[in-house]
Amino acid sequence: MSESETASAAADKAYRDAQEHSAELKAQVGTGAPDSYFACRNLHAFYGESYIVQGVGFEIPEGKILALLGRNGAGKTSTLRTIARAGSPELRQGEVWLQGTAIHPMKDFEAAQQGIQLVPEDRRIIGGLTVEENLELAQIAEPRGWEFERIYQAFPRLKERRTQDASTLSGGEQQMLAIARALARDVKLLLLDEPYEGLAPVIVQEIERILSDVRQLGITTIIVEQNAVAALKLADLSIILDQGEVVYEGSAKDVLDNEDLRHEYLAI
């Protein structure tokens, strides 16, 4: 018996278990487009043989912000990537709906053309391209969002550095560029993955300010953040994931108030 063999057997079992447990979610699957603005149902996703997302499902009304919380390895990033239809993890079962459109059969670029924008955790600024080229890249496919002028107005730092190679930006600037890049597209669902990660406290404040500005725009958003308090400050709703499954669903305020819950699942 090799190592990976054991792993894959375990994954198979967990997969079957999850299918039974999520009977309720399963019931929704295949019932067609939901009424809500955004919904995902019974997502099961794998990295190779590793079973990462185990039956996650939730809904978000238009314009609301959802904080997706959980410990390290709870499957938060994977859930976001699954919704954005990134190449991995592989979605083996489940549905993703945005404004009545089925996203789950799509590829990454098709989902992006439907208005889903992922701001990934390591920003994924493209080196070798200038700041402006990074923004230009976001405006190649329809539907486009903000014009350059508006972006530069909102992010004067980026304007200063527009001709600079993007990989020479500081971490905070890269995060700004990543958010700006998303806004350069016509975003219907913004997926923010760890926007504060690895940033100095001063910069965190700046990004916080930017995000609260974004909040005013009324863009439906899912935010994943280690720093749960910061995320909950922005969010309307909250979901807690543990081991690939949803263990709590409620308003952001409830989580902030419920110390036990925070203690058990978020270690804060």
Place this chain on the structure above:
Amino acid sequence: MASITHFNPSTPKRDLAVMGIFALVVLTAPIWATPIGANYPDLLQRFAIFGIFAIGYNLLFGLTGYLSFGHAAFLGVGSYAAVWIFKLLTMNAILAVAFGMLVAAVFAVAIGYVALRRAGIYFAILTLAFAQMSYRLAYSVLTPITNGETGLTLDGNDPRVIDALFGGGGEGIPNPSLFGLELTGYAAFYFCAVVLILAFWVSLKIFRSPFGLKLLAIKSNQTRMRFTGYNTRPYVLTVFVISGMYAGLAGSLMAVTDPLAGAERMVWTASGEVVLMTILGGAGTLVGPMLGAVLIKYAENIFSAVNDSQLADLFGFLPEPVTDLMVGVASLFVGEGWHLTLGLLFMAIVIFLPGGMMEGLYRIGGAIRRRRAGGRAADNSAVTQPSE
């Protein structure tokens, strides 16, 4: 590809059975090779020798995923070393084989030590570069040792010190022997066959050993092993040397069955050939590489030998215009066109059977089992697939 080994939960009992069947199939080769026109000593020897080569290569590639493109160099030096033993000391095959493996091991340590500083395609190019250098030098500058293009051959004037000591020698050039038993024709084949069975057994033991499992783990996640403080290099180097010795063994057996060593055994296409054999048969599987070796050597020796007049005989029962057409079409794929067949075969196998021929066998096996299982409904095939 490692997952193919999972089809076969291994138990000592099962391994014994595998060994038994393998040995039986190898030893009965002259019988089953007859209907396919492959029953003549030279080709059977080649099956065994290249089987050893591929099995050894698979230890490296199948277990660790390191793609060496220079294994032919070890085969080449194994051959030269063995022929030099024949020339200088004795015609006894045991000494030649041992020395061939030893020299190959020394080469493998040297090349492996350097090349394993890099991984992935960089490792492949490093091994390729070393092998090409060996080939180029053997062909030209090192001719005094290798006899260049003509190849190193035996000579009536060779000293053969040990044999001379025991009063051997005599007229003409002697044949390699095993303590008096002349190793020519079928005797040589059976000698190679026994060595092949031993080589297979060693490979099986390595696959099942903790060492083998560790190598598999290296393959599945090199970086994680590094982070956990594992220094993987000694393990990979060890298996690199073992697999180099397999190549040296194969090379020296080539010299035993045919006392000649040529530089072209080291050229990059020869290295490529063993890679192809391994992948074609099924890398990471026990028997696959052997199958790949047999298939390629069979194609090389049999397809290439078919000519128009034989095709005409084959299709002779048809009306003449049809015969001509059939011969015309078929001749594209045999004789001078046998490379075309080989290329198409590579493509077909890798397109339809990503795991090589072994996957094909497993699929057939699986289909039979399913048919036996009869009406029992497939369990959870109702999982809805997202479109990807």
Place this chain on the structure above:
Amino acid sequence: MDSLLLQLLNGLDKGAAYALIALGLTLVFGTLGVVNFAHGALFMLGAFVAVSVNKLLTISQKVRDESITAFEAYTEKPYLEIWLGDLGTEIIQWSVPISALVAIPVMLLIGLVMERGLIQYFYKRTHAEQILVTFGLAIVLGEIIKVFFGANPISQSAPPELSGAARLGAMLGLNENLVYPWWRLVYLLCSFLIVSSVFAFLKLTTYGMVVRAGMADREMVGLLGINIQRRFTVVFGIAAIVTGLAGCLYTPILPPDYHMGMNFLVLSFVVVVVGGMGSLGGAVCAGFLLGILQSFAAMSWVKDIVPGIDQIIIYLIAVVILLTRPRGLMGRKGVMEG
């Protein structure tokens, strides 16, 4: 001094061929991540575009040569010459440059068909499987050419205005013996043109910008709504054009045969790896570097000091560079290191 200058020219020329092939190979590596062993075959196909164009242009009226009775011997006069007179002769003489123009659409088509028809199914397979299938393809393509054109090399001549040797020495007021074939200078020039057009395309156009972005971070580009796969398919076509042109324009220097692709295959991989996987600039630099070093290694006095050095120089350089610079001259982190 003159001999060094000549060897430098030789090196540049040889390097130009290496650089073009390696550039094409790197485009494929860097974008699609596929180890394409059929790349040498593209070089060979490019050369055979030249052969085919020449054959088409010289379709001839055959007049039986009565003096030879045992077999069908003809004196041939191409129809082009019959119809167009001197202009026809001129066109035939310029068949290699003409075929370079033809090669552009033909190679693009071949590249697109190859990528869509086969390569695209192998993105997610292992490198070993990619090697096996593309190697099979290379063999098949070679054999098909062999069926149609035979196994012998088929010489192609450069236009008379561009053949023969340029008296560089006399022109520059140096040694009279300093001469260099015109066509090799043309080849050098063309390869500079091709390399710069590829770089200009990548650097100056939006399309090229997207491709560069895709090479750097394929997934992110996809997440921005761009169908990067489609663009990479086009890049494969461009790689085929670059490599095919390298082969096509090389025909007056090296009479092509069906086997030439295999001979260049290993070399092109070595060049790419020395340059650094995924680095276009690295591929071009390594091509020229190896070409020049190979030329210098062939000089008599060098060979006297290190016998056989010209036989192994390329591989020796590859080993040294890979050991001292883990990712080759200009390689990017994480490309093909798995």
Place this chain on the structure above:
Amino acid sequence: MTDNGNPTGWSRRRFLQTGAATTAGLGALSFSGTAPTGFVRNAWAQDFRNNPGNSDTVTLGFNVPQTGPYAEEGKDELRAYKLAVKHLNGEGDGGMLNTMQPTALKGNGILGKKVDYVTGDTQTKSDAARASAKRMIERDGVVMVTGGSSSGVAVSVQALCQDMGVIFMAGLTHANDTTGKDRRRYGFRHFFNAHMSAAALGPVLKEQMGTNRKSYMLVADYNWGWSVEESMKNVTEEMGWETVNALRTPLGTSDYSQYLTPVRDSGADVLFLIHYGGDMVNSLTQAVQFGLKDATVNGKPFEIVVPLYSRVMAQGAGEAVAGIYGSTNWHWSLQNEGSEAFVKSFGEEYGFPPSQAAHTCYVQTLLYANAVESAGTFYPPEVIKFLEGFEFTGMGNGDTLYRAADHQAFKPVLVVKGNDDPQSQFDLLEVVKEVPTEEIMYPADLYPGNLGPYEV
């Protein structure tokens, strides 16, 4: 050696009786032409490997390069072999069967047995060539192996045939070693060699270029190249030429520029391109591009010499061959009875003239057949004894002797020149001189070797 070394007791005959009916496809195919062995003793009461006994057919093994750079030459050799088989079996117009003298051949096969053949691919590699030859000997039961398009292959297959007791009639091999230090009792070479090339070229070069020349040699860096280099040096230096440099080039080089550029500066006025096959095509094409053919050095026109010419390859070099000297074993334009007969029947069969490789292979087949016919047996030692010292004519090269001491054929050698103004697509070489045998003869012990025993 009585039973093909088959210890299983499964003789081929028994297999044929029991298994043939069930054997289909390739199996059957690969067995066609197999002669049962080991049962019938012939009149000489001696048994030997692959004795055809009283079978109706006898099988010959044609081992030629079918893949790789020499595939085209191999193809032409195969054409010649097939033609020879046809003629031996009394089909077609008989070709050189009609002009060969003396001959015992009657056009009814060999010793009344119909001639059959098997083919194999040498890939121009010793290993592959030996594997292929072994298949022919061990499985297909051939009585004679012939072919080859390179000296390395010829030498190694010749050694194999000696070990296995089957006669080898070498095809195209030009190195001195084949009948020099690597000569074998069972091997015969009709083709000429490096020494004879040099000896034939020498006087012509002297006549055309004078005695005060400086030569530069580019030499393919392997045994054959070195042997031609040595022979050419000996001959040219004896007539007063100076060898400025002999630069060795790696086999399979595609770009020779770095070896060609020093030539002009060296003060040499003659360039020897000691390359064969694709290498020759490349180096010659490129030498011409470097303007060497039109250059004037030391007040003399610069000359290029290709010691071993092949028409098949000359085609590859195209216009570059014009005016370039070299030597060749045979050329289709020769006006003698044998050549004309051969060219006629080859031309009628295939539509173009045969190459020198085709000629030598055809002749070798007929010579073997004639030796068997004359000796009255397939028993190799008797056949060898007949061939040793055999003198014949009418095979395209005039009076020819198979020298007993080294199994080298001696006959006039052709010095040829690339045609300046070809009249047809085949008219590439022009014969400058037929150098008579006396001028190219050398003592057999010049390249000492040991033929080995008759009986193995």
